[in-house]
Amino acid sequence: MRALLLFSSAALIAAPFTPKKPEPAKPLTAAQKADFSKVIQPMFDAHCISCHGPKKEKGKLRLDTLEATLKGGKNPTFVIGKPDSSMLLSRVFLERTAGDVMPPKAEKPMSEKQKEALYAFVEGQPISDELAKAALADTKAALTAAKAAPKAKK
Numbered sequence: 001m002r003a004l005l006l007f008s009s010a011a012l013i014a015a016p017f018t019p020k021k022p023e024p025a026k027p028l029t030a031a032q033k034a035d036f037s038k039v040i041q042p043m044f045d046a047h048c049i050s051c052h053g054p055k056k057e058k059g060k061l062r063l064d065t066l067e068a069t070l071k072g073g074k075n076p077t078f079v080i081g082k083p084d085s086s087m088l089l090s091r092v093f094l095e096r097t098a099g100d101v102m103p104p105k106a107e108k109p110m111s112e113k114q115k116e117a118l119y120a121f122v123e124g125q126p127i128s129d130e131l132a133k134a135a136l137a138d139t140k141a142a143l144t145a146a147k148a149a150p151k152a153k154k
């Protein structure tokens with residue numbers, strides 16, 4: 001009896017650890033893909049790809065294409081429809097004083113409209129024309145500002 005107990009507890013300890021299955025990602029709709037290329041990719045191009053693109057892959061993350069964005073880096077970025085568990089969203093929405101905020105503190109922050117559009121996209125909601133326009137205007141302004149005052153290369 002004692003031997004049996006010992007045996008079964010050893011079996012318990014040795015049981016292989018099975019990680020939780022990741023959420024199966026639903027394919028994006030044509031409208032979601034269109035929103036991504038029209039509104040989200042330009043804001044990533046302006047604010048993120050200097051560190052998450054072909055030149056640098058900080059956190060093993062690239063944000064220069066939809067596929068790369070969905071693939072994620074060291075950690076998953078987001079699952080459409082689950083904004084609350086998105087690591088990417090949580091880092092973008094951190095206070096600007098937080099050490100983990102993205103883009104990092106020293107960089108030009110994303111505007112409220114840009115963040116709102118990104119949130120809607122991750123939520124799986126269509127980005128309204130009005131919001132798209134406002135977010136794109138802010139993206140454009142960020143690009144213009146970056147050109148006017150090029151930062152020293154790090």
Ligand code: HEC
Nearest residue numbers: 047048051058059061073074075087088091102103104107
């Ligand atoms: C100046 C460089 C820089 C810019 C610009 C930048 N990041 Fe980062 N990012 C980093 C570094 C360095 C890391 C890795 C260390 C860490 O996780 O904080 C990182 C990590 C991340 C991670 C975690 C990756 C993982 O899988 O663990 C996410 C998500 C992220 N960045 C999103 C963004 C987004 C979105 C933008 C644009 C809005 C952005 N970053 C802009 C430097 C940058």
